[in-house]
Amino acid sequence: MENEKAARNKKIRHAIMIIFLTLLFIAFVFPFIMVIINVFKVKADITANPLALIGKHGFTLENFPNAVKKMNFFLSFGNSLFITILSTIGTIILSSMTAYLIVRNNWKANKILFVLMIASMVIPFQVLMIPLVSLYGGIFGVLNHRITLIFMHIGFSLSMATFMFHGSIHTNVPISLEEAATIDGCNKWQIFSQIVFPILKPTIATVAIIDAMAFWNDYLLPSLVLGRKELYTIPIATKVFYGTYSTDTGLIMAALLLAMLPILLLYLFLQRYIVEGITAGAVK
């Protein structure tokens, strides 16, 4: 009797939660739905009624090729991809190596580096942007290169990534395994690359997801470094495009959808790993 009542209560509670979450979910996807239903309309229809599913002038696909051409979509997509991939790989390799050195050797230089890295996490980007432009633009003259941006991306993400690898090596890599490898004649580099690095796979995935998303979506730093049109990444291309065509609503909708599409498609396939990766990154 008691059990039956408890089970019924639980059912009711779950039903209420599902209804609440569904309503919230609808509110959450509302902006995306607005973009999707308006991307297939002509400008006049969007102005007349942005909420209508189909406009009076019917269904159009014209916005897409126009937007692709005018925002130079494939070029900026390629730039974003190149910059994101190289920055992510660089961050992972360098930060995991640094973290390994710091965890396994209690040297003064290591401690200083680690403390500086942790302290630097509270520096807002606004403090560094003016000196960066002054140094790299004025003195070295290396702005307007994708490599410069990759270099800076790595520099900014090193601290957090090293911190995460530090924790992971500490808890997941048994020291006895390394000792055994030493006896077998491995040197430090071989131990790291053949034993430690493969064990770090889950953390590598987490760092890769968090950093790749940050690099792909970054606007302020790329906008300061990449001033030339042929170097634009997707966020910059969207910004410039919006400024030029902000009154052409249909075109804007297509551009926004195009800017979102690559990462949404990727998420569709890797969704489980991404959610798990972020969740794993949270437990420390």
Added chain:
Amino acid sequence: MSYKLKQYLLFAGVSTVIFACVVIIPFIYGLYLTFTSWDGVSRSKPFVGITNYVNAFADAGYWTSLGRTFIYSAIAVILVNAVAFIIAYMVTSGIKGQNFFRAGFFVPNLIGGIVLGYVWKFVFNKALVSLAGSISSGQAKSLLATETGAIAALIIVSVWQYAGYMMLIYVAGFMSVSEDVIEAAKIDGCTGTQSIIHISIPLMTASFVQCLFLTITRCFMVYDVNLSLTNGDPYGSSALAAMHVYNQAFVNKNYGTGQAEALILFVICAIIGGIQVYVGKKGEVQA
């Protein structure tokens, strides 16, 4: 070369150089810049003493934007974490489709602030105006057209953007609270709400500290959504501190003053971060 030096250079040499070039040297150089009046182009950087700090303290626009950032951050941080915590609780309670909800609420985090801002600009200016117009007969006005409305819009977008991410951290927190403890509390007569307040929340201090740290720093440095959603409009009334610093330097060409203002922002961030870590550590010991 000694063994130590060789090992250091092999494993951390490149990292140290990049970290120094991108973070440490610019930070120190930035300190130096606050004592000069650089015009952004020329090689000469005349030394001007503390003029920039005097200007920064006299810049009413800066302090207004900073105050606004505080209000925006306070409200956004509370709402983001409240919403995230409630969702996290629900999607860990064993209901049907909880993985779907987890994946779904995370989606806004995938998309960059610039794009999000423009999407919401359309929603506020067109879709919601049209929706309001169809419900009531009068002329509806966009939320973005008024001062408080624009800040409210920024808060709404921030909650929408960050809640999903923080939800995942809270989900990890809920999952780390062991079933046995909750079960024991139930046997002792705890109701569901009681066990959340007295057991789950204290045991999740680490999650709270992490989420608060992340949301506070993100809110304090937000720039791209601010740029694309409101661009400081109407009449500069929604410009947050980061935007003010950017405009001071790159629009008004007052690099020295902009840098001094950025440094004040840093000091504030460092103080908040310090307090938070301190309070969080204390809380963890109690739990």
